[in-house]
Amino acid sequence: MTQDELKKAVGWAALKYVEPDSIVGVGTGSTVNHFIDALATIKANIEGAVSSSEASAARLKAAGIPVFDLNAVDSLSVYVDGADEINHHNEMIKGGGAALTREKIVAAVAKKFVCIVDESKQVDILGAFPLPVEVIPMARSYVARELVKLGGDPVYREGVITDNGNVILDVYNLKILDPKTLEKQINNIVGVVTVGLFAARGADTVLVGTQNGVVTKS
Ligand SMILES: O=C(CO)[C@H](O)[C@H](O)COP(=O)(O)O
Structure with missing residues (x-):
């Protein structure tokens, strides 16, 4: 199976975690796009969705799924x-699609975080993928200097403005042995909006698309 077929398999497998008549928290990216396609087939059985990005909101609406403002929703199952x-502790790097801040907010509200990945995303140690950091534009150079002090090589993601009007620094060459501590350290730098390390709030369930089928991990 191709990588996209593995993404599709986990996108559809995630349907079983959707509760009837609920509002569903929806992430961002090519794997989630398959989940949205699957969700559209049961749209009559759900109330709607809260989206982590303008891109996913547009796809949800195009599929006929009502999209709610998170402030209008008390809880998400x-x-x-x-x-x-x-990694093997269900800690993640996210933000390749620049949606990390809204993703972290929606994840914080939800009772259960189901992460859907193809097997290529599994690693022993986080950091080979450059760590995205959303930054207030005027703080970009200052934050970059602070990230160098933490051992990384930050690179400005040129041409990208987040849905919140901020910029992204991608931090290369980090070997993240203690994700929870690094998440706190980076979030504490003035001017950082969010770091794309999801360790304090990791995934509760992980669906991994493999050549032998979808594997569920808790
Ligand atoms: O964090 C994200 C977007 O900000 C995505 O979840 C991440 O980039 C994975 O994307 P894809 O499903 O396209 O591989």
């Missing part, structure tokens, strides 16, 4: 999203 890397 499930949040379904992909990842750029995931």
Whole structure:
């Protein structure tokens, strides 16, 4: 199977975590796009969705699924999203699609985070994928200097403005041995909006698309 077929398999497998009549938290990316396609087939059985990006909101609306503002929603039973890397403790690097801040917010509200990945995303140690950091534009150079002090090589993602009007620094050459501590350290730098390390709030369930089928990990 191709990588996209593996993504499709986990996107559809995530449907079983959607509760009837609920509002579903929806992430961003090519794997989640398959989940949205699957969700469209049961749209009569759900109330709607909260989206982590303008891109997913547009896809949800095009599929006829009502999209709610998160402020209008008290709780979400499930949040379904992909990842750029995931380790064996269900800690992740996310933000390849620049949606990390809204993803972290929607994930925080949800009772259960179901992460959907193809097997190429599984790693022993996070950091081969450059770590995205969303930054207030005027703080870009300052934050970059602070990230160098933490051992990384930040690169400005040129031409990308997030849905929140900010910029992204991608931090290369990090070997992330303690994701929870690094998440706190980077979030503490003034001017950082969010780091794309999801460790304090990792995934509760991971669906991995493999050549032998979808494997579920908790
Ligand atoms: O964090 C994300 C977007 O900000 C995505 O979940 C991540 O980039 C994975 O994307 P894809 O499913 O296209 O491989």
